[in-house]
Amino acid sequence: MIATGVIVEYNPFHNGHLHHIRQSRKETNADIVIAVMSGHFLQRGEPAFVDKWTRTQMALASGADLVIELPYVYATAQASDFAKGGISLLEALNCDFFSFGSEEGSITPFLNSYSLLQEHNDTLQQLVRNSIQTGISYPQALNIAYKQLIPNNEQSFVDLSKPNNILGFHYIEAAYKIQANIKAVTIQRIKAGYHDAIGIDSSIASATGIRKAVFEEASIEGISSYMPQTSFKGLEEWQYTNASFGSWEAFWPLLRFTIIRHTPQELSTFAEVTEGIEYLLLSAAKNSENFANFMQQVKSKRYTWTRIQRMLTHIFTGFTWERLKSFEQPSYIRLLGMTENGQKYLSANKKEFTLPIISRVASSDDAMLMQDIQATDLYMLALNGPVNTKRMGLDYKTPPIRM
Amino acid sequence: MIATGVIVEYNPFHNGHLHHIRQSRKETNADIVIAVMSGHFLQRGEPAFVDKWTRTQMALASGADLVIELPYVYATAQASDFAKGGISLLEALNCDFFSFGSEEGSITPFLNSYSLLQEHNDTLQQLVRNSIQTGISYPQALNIAYKQLIPNNEQSFVDLSKPNNILGFHYIEAAYKIQANIKAVTIQRIKAGYHDAIGIDSSIASATGIRKAVFEEASIEGISSYMPQTSFKGLEEWQYTNASFGSWEAFWPLLRFTIIRHTPQELSTFAEVTEGIEYLLLSAAKNSENFANFMQQVKSKRYTWTRIQRMLTHIFTGFTWERLKSFEQPSYIRLLGMTENGQKYLSANKKEFTLPIISRVASSDDAMLMQDIQATDLYMLALNGPVNTKRMGLDYKTPPIRM
Numbered sequence: 001m002i003a004t005g006v007i008v009e010y011n012p013f014h015n016g017h018l019h020h021i022r023q024s025r026k027e028t029n030a031d032i033v034i035a036v037m038s039g040h041f042l043q044r045g046e047p048a049f050v051d052k053w054t055r056t057q058m059a060l061a062s063g064a065d066l067v068i069e070l071p072y073v074y075a076t077a078q079a080s081d082f083a084k085g086g087i088s089l090l091e092a093l094n095c096d097f098f099s100f101g102s103e104e105g106s107i108t109p110f111l112n113s114y115s116l117l118q119e120h121n122d123t124l125q126q127l128v129r130n131s132i133q134t135g136i137s138y139p140q141a142l143n144i145a146y147k148q149l150i151p152n153n154e155q156s157f158v159d160l161s162k163p164n165n166i167l168g169f170h171y172i173e174a175a176y177k178i179q180a181n182i183k184a185v186t187i188q189r190i191k192a193g194y195h196d197a198i199g200i201d202s203s204i205a206s207a208t209g210i211r212k213a214v215f216e217e218a219s220i221e222g223i224s225s226y227m228p229q230t231s232f233k234g235l236e237e238w239q240y241t242n243a244s245f246g247s248w249e250a251f252w253p254l255l256r257f258t259i260i261r262h263t264p265q266e267l268s269t270f271a272e273v274t275e276g277i278e279y280l281l282l283s284a285a286k287n288s289e290n291f292a293n294f295m296q297q298v299k300s301k302r303y304t305w306t307r308i309q310r311m312l313t314h315i316f317t318g319f320t321w322e323r324l325k326s327f328e329q330p331s332y333i334r335l336l337g338m339t340e341n342g343q344k345y346l347s348a349n350k351k352e353f354t355l356p357i358i359s360r361v362a363s364s365d366d367a368m369l370m371q372d373i374q375a376t377d378l379y380m381l382a383l384n385g386p387v388n389t390k391r392m393g394l395d396y397k398t399p400p401i402r403m
Numbered sequence: 404m405i406a407t408g409v410i411v412e413y414n415p416f417h418n419g420h421l422h423h424i425r426q427s428r429k430e431t432n433a434d435i436v437i438a439v440m441s442g443h444f445l446q447r448g449e450p451a452f453v454d455k456w457t458r459t460q461m462a463l464a465s466g467a468d469l470v471i472e473l474p475y476v477y478a479t480a481q482a483s484d485f486a487k488g489g490i491s492l493l494e495a496l497n498c499d500f501f502s503f504g505s506e507e508g509s510i511t512p513f514l515n516s517y518s519l520l521q522e523h524n525d526t527l528q529q530l531v532r533n534s535i536q537t538g539i540s541y542p543q544a545l546n547i548a549y550k551q552l553i554p555n556n557e558q559s560f561v562d563l564s565k566p567n568n569i570l571g572f573h574y575i576e577a578a579y580k581i582q583a584n585i586k587a588v589t590i591q592r593i594k595a596g597y598h599d600a601i602g603i604d605s606s607i608a609s610a611t612g613i614r615k616a617v618f619e620e621a622s623i624e625g626i627s628s629y630m631p632q633t634s635f636k637g638l639e640e641w642q643y644t645n646a647s648f649g650s651w652e653a654f655w656p657l658l659r660f661t662i663i664r665h666t667p668q669e670l671s672t673f674a675e676v677t678e679g680i681e682y683l684l685l686s687a688a689k690n691s692e693n694f695a696n697f698m699q700q701v702k703s704k705r706y707t708w709t710r711i712q713r714m715l716t717h718i719f720t721g722f723t724w725e726r727l728k729s730f731e732q733p734s735y736i737r738l739l740g741m742t743e744n745g746q747k748y749l750s751a752n753k754k755e756f757t758l759p760i761i762s763r764v765a766s767s768d769d770a771m772l773m774q775d776i777q778a779t780d781l782y783m784l785a786l787n788g789p790v791n792t793k794r795m796g797l798d799y800k801t802p803p804i805r806m
Contacts, residue, residue, distance in 0.1 A: 254660050257784050260777075260795075261661065261721045286780065286795040318664045374663075377689065381660050392663075392689040 001345055004030035005095040005182070007070065007086030007171065009038045011049050011207045012235060013058035014227040016101070016189065019204075021063040023187040024099035032345045034093055035064040036086045037336065038075035039372055040246070040379035041317065043082050045309025047246035047379055049211050050238045053398055056337035060403040061230035065342035067401075068093070069334040072371045073327045076313050083170035084177070088330050091180040094352040098182050100171055103162040105188030110165075110172050113146075113157045120149050137304045139166075164189060202226075214245060243384050248291040248312065251382040255316050256294075259285040262315070271314040271324040272307065281311070316382075317375055331368050335359045337401035361395045404748055407433035408498040408585070410473070410489030410574065412441045414452050414610045415638060416461035417630040419504070419593065422607075424466040426590040427502035435748045437496055438467040439489045440739065441478035442775055443649070443782035444720065446485050448712025450649035450782055452614050453641045456801055459740035463806040464633035468745035470804075471496065472737040475774045476730045479716050486573035487581070491733050494583040497755040501585050503574055506565040508591030513568075513575050516549075516560045523552050540707045542569075567592055605629075617648060646787050651694040651715065654785040658719050659697075662688040665718070674717040674727040675710065684714070719785075720778055726770075734771050738762045740804035764798045 004024050010017055025033055037059065039052045048055070056067040074085020090098050104110065117124060127145030132138060143161050150157050158165050172184050190204055205213075205226040214220050220239060224232045244250045259267070259281055267278035280298055288294035298308055314320075333355050338346065346357065358364055361373060373395040380391040407427050413420055428436055440462065442455045451458070459470040477488020493501050507513065520527060530548030535541060546564050553560050561568050575587050593607055608616075608629040616625050623642060627635045647653045662670070662684055670681035683701055691697035701711055717723075736758050741749065749760065761767055764776060776798040783794040 253784075254657070257657050257781070258661070258664065260780055260784060261719075263721075263773075263777075266721070316664075318666075318669070370666075374666075377663050378660070381656075381663060 001031040001348065002029055002097075003032045003034055003093070003095045003345060003349075004028040004097040004099055004185070005034045005036060005086075005090035005093065006064075006099055007036045007083070007090070008059070009042050009048075009075075009207070010035075010055045010059055011038075011042060012210065012227065013055060013062060013231040014205065014207060014210055015203050016206070017059075018062050018228055019190060020099070020101045020187050024097075024185065025063065027187065028097040028099060028185055030097070032065040032341055033063055034066040034068065034090065034095060034342075034345075035059050036068045036070050036089045038070045039072060040375045041072060041076045041313045043075060043077070043079070044306045045076065045311070045313045046248060047251055047313075047382065049207075049214075049245050049247070050235065050242075051246075051379070051394075052336060052376075053394075053401060054234045054238055056401050057403070058228075058231040058234050060337050060339055060401060062228050065339045065345065066093075066335070067337040069336050069372060071330060071332075071334070071368050072317070072319070072375045073324065073368055074330070076310060076319075078307075078310070079167055079170045080173065083167065083174040085330055087171055087174040087180060087182065088178055089333060089355075091175075091178065091182050092330065092333060092353055092355040094349050095182050097185050098171060098175070099185040099187055100164070100168045101189045102158075102164045102168040102186045103189060104158045104165050104168070105186060107184055107186050109156045109158040110168055110184070110186065112155045113160065113169060114172050114176065116149060116151075116157065117146065124149060135301050137302060137307070139304060211245070211247075215247065215249070246379065246383055248309070251316070252291040252294070254382050255291070255312060256285050256288070258316055259312075267315065269320045269322070270311065271319050271321050272311045273315070273321075277303065277308075277311070281315075317371075317378055319371065323371070327368055330355060331366050332356050332358045332364065334361075334369065334372065335400045337403065339403050343402075359400050404434040404751065405432055405500075406435045406437055406496070406498045406748060406752075407431040407500040407502055407588070408437045408439060408489075408493035408496065409467075409502055410439050410486070410493070411462070412445050412451075412478075412610070413438075413458045413462055414441075414445055415613065415630065416458060416465060416634040417608060417610060417613055418606050419609070420462075421465050421631055422593060423502070423504045423590050427500075427588065428466065430590065431500040431502060431588055433500070435468040435744055436466055437469045437471065437493065437498060437745075437748075438462050439471045439473050439492045441473045442475060443778045444475060444479045444716045446478060446480070446482075447709045448479065448714070448716045449651060450654055450716075450785065452610075452617075452648050452650070453638065453645075454649075454782070454797075455739060455779075456797075456804060457637045457641055459804050460806070461631075461634040461637050463740050463742055463804060465631050467740075468742045468748065469496075469738070470740040472739050472775060474733060474735075474737070474771050475720070475722070475778045476727065476771055477733070479713060479722075481710075481713070482570055482573045483576065486570065486577040488733055490574055490577040490583060490585065491581055492736060492758075494578075494581065494585050495733065495736060495756055495758040497752050498585050500588050501574060501578070502588040502590055503567070503571045504592045505561075505567045505571040505589045506592055507561045507568050507571070508589060510587055510589050512559045512561040513571055513587070513589065515558045516563065516572060517575050517579065519552060519554075519560065520549065527552060538704050540705060540710070542707060614648070614650075618650065618652070649782065649786055651712070654719070655694040655697070657785050658694070658715060659688050659691070661719055662715075670718065672723045672725070673714065674722050674724050675714045676718070676724075680706065680711075680714070684718075720774075720781055722774065726774070730771055733758060734769050735767065736760045737764070737772065737775065738803045740806065742806050746805075762803050 021033055040048045059067050070085055074082055124145050127148055128141045131141035131144050146160050160166055210223050213222050220235050264278040267273055284294050284297035376395050377392055424436055443451045462470050473488055477485055527548050530551055531544045534544035534547050549563050563569055606628055613626050617623050623638050667681040670676055687697050687700035779798050780795055
């Protein structure tokens with residue numbers, strides 16, 4: 001069986017994701033597609049739009065055979081660690097390929113860029129240090145330095161100012177670093193940019209655009225043409241049983257209280273909080289009745305929106321630098337859902353897996369897993385207010401979804 | 404000028420408090436009455452019913468000349484530290500007397516009991532250790548041990564099973580320990596026990612009874628006869644401008660989230676959390692949609708209700724054992740309100756005060772004071788939800804009340 005892995009958020013699952021799964025299956029001639037998917041907090045530092053089980057269902061209904069949880073530690077990390085977590089899990093699952101969507105669309109430029117940056121790493125770091133002193137963000141500085149390094153020859157290099165190219169680059173870097181056997185494939189993304197709004201006469205929109213449309217219209221009606229029917233049904237059911245879709249705006253009362261409850265010294269112990277921003281976080285939280293207003297006050301040239309949101313995620317969940325540093329690599333394969341085909345793959349390949357498969361969390365007390373379980377509780381508390389006793393400990397109560 | 408101090412919560416101010424102030428003034432022939440009053444979290448480990456400025460106004464309207472804040476550190480501490488904070492402040496304010504309400508009503512039995520317990524302290528501790536092994540709470544064990552020590556002679560001793568007698572005993576102990584010049588006076592409490600419900604045909608009820616009546620009836624109408632008109636007016640105004648009266652029930656969503664956000668190990672770092680109760684706090688928080696249900700699960704023979712609530716107070720405000728231990732004695736006199744008479748006393752006695760008077764908090768960055776300021780922010784956040792930007796930093800914006 002040829003197994004191809006994808007590293008995803010499906011927040012929510014839409015037609016672009018469907019295209020990616022289908023093309024990945026086709027181009028790698030895959031018998032099975034394995035999705036490593038983030039849980040309740042995402043790489044941009046946001047709470048998930050809907051919970052991980054709803055998103056698992058969407059994925060299984062649209063072509064994924066196995067859905068594995070990317071642990072909180074990696075799902076909420078900067079690109080290089082996010083990639084490391086995802087690639088490590090796919091490698092542990094004995095995948096033949098990993099396939100990512102990119103603006104670039106072909107794999108050679110990624111490999112060229114990786115070699116270039118490996119070779120000139122010292123120069124790169126020096127250029128970044130120079131750039132960053134002008135007050136720009138780290139990703140911007142990195143991109144400027146990278147462009148300065150590109151030689152004028154016949155090789156082509158990937159444009160690392162594009163968000164999906166960046167992620168792709170980090171996947172390849174991660175695969176090299178862990179000396180993985182897994183091989184890289186990339187699928188060209190169609191039409192929608194990462195942050196694009198939903199448009200007219202199109203069936204493709206970015207997940208960001210879809211979420212934005214739902215929050216602005218306070219309705220999911222306008223987005224049905226951008227996703228498989230099964231995904232839309234998932235959102236309808238979610239709306240029926242939950243007070244809201246996940247967002248910092250909805251979680252703001254709890255996030256705000258949590259920030260204000262801490263001293264600046266304590267805030268600086270949470271992962272990603274650095275360089276005195278804790279004072280700004282505190283004063284902005286005190287001055288802001290909503291999240292949008294808070295971000296206006298905190299945002300600066302120095303920090304990307306995403307970086308700030310990742311700090312907030314870790315403050316919200318109480319995830320410290322110390323805990324972050326205690327985790328070195330994924331320690332389990334958490335099964336969220338499977339098709340029959342996926343189950344066959346698990347049975348047939350069990351012995352090849354280099355990490356334990358966890359289908360029932362009660363059987364483990366792994367510290368990394370405890371972090372995922374707690375993230376679920378906090379997500380559910382924030383989403384549904386006090387009347388949610390039955391939604392505590394959902395990781396213990398929810399078996400893998402079968403489809 | 405003769406100055407007499409009282410240590411109070413006024414939660415809310417009622418006719419029993421009025422009686423206490425009047426009798427204290429009369430019996431000590433006082434020119435001025437100074438109230439050292441708790442801020443937004445109280446000795447039973449609860450959020451205040453109404454804020455400290457409303458309670459200050461009530462006190463000034465009913466006979467107090469100066470209202471001084473008892474810092475969070477002492478206001479939320481067990482009786483001996485609560486007493487130490489209060490007595491230290493009254494001594495620093497150069498008071499001649501302190502006067503407390505008690506079931507006992509005369510001072511000699513308190514002095515006798517204090518001498519007895521001083522003399523037989525080792526025996527007492529041994530008896531307590533023996534008792535506590537039967538699984539009862541510390542206060543119960545202490546009371547049993549104390550009764551065993553009382554000799555059969557003509558001296559009278561105070562009944563230390565009564566809550567106000569216990570507090571009174573600790574005031575006297577504190578005064579001895581800090582070698583204070585201040586002299587003790589006690590006023591017999593009339594009619595209502597500490598926890599008594601409001602009754603028929605009476606103008607005296609306990610503050611606990613008054614709060615209970617308000618929460619049960621969801622109205623303040625029934626309690627007007629138990630308090631001065633000015634106090635009742637204060638409650639009416641409070642109700643007009645605030646979403647609710649302070650209570651753990653109202654604060655439960657935030658308290659619950661805060662408990663669940665912490666690991667057991669982190670919970671055990673908060674002041675008063677000991678002996679493995681952190682696991683119980685966590686599981687009960689997950690299982691409880693409201694505070695009453697939570698307490699049912701956490702309450703045991705081992706811990707008094709009050710003790711558990713004090714833990715919750717410290718978890719809510721993020722107040723750790725480490726911070727608790729960093730404070731040795733009151734470091735300032737925070738002025739919440741004054742009458743003209745009170746102001747005269749301040750001017751005339753300034754030079755005698757052994758601690759700095761703080762009328763505007765912006766002029767200080769004392770760590771103990773920062774704790775009070777943060778407690779105000781958290782109290783206001785919990786009370787009024789997200790729409791409360793103007794209620795952040797109230798300690799900076801509110802000058803001492805003048806009446």
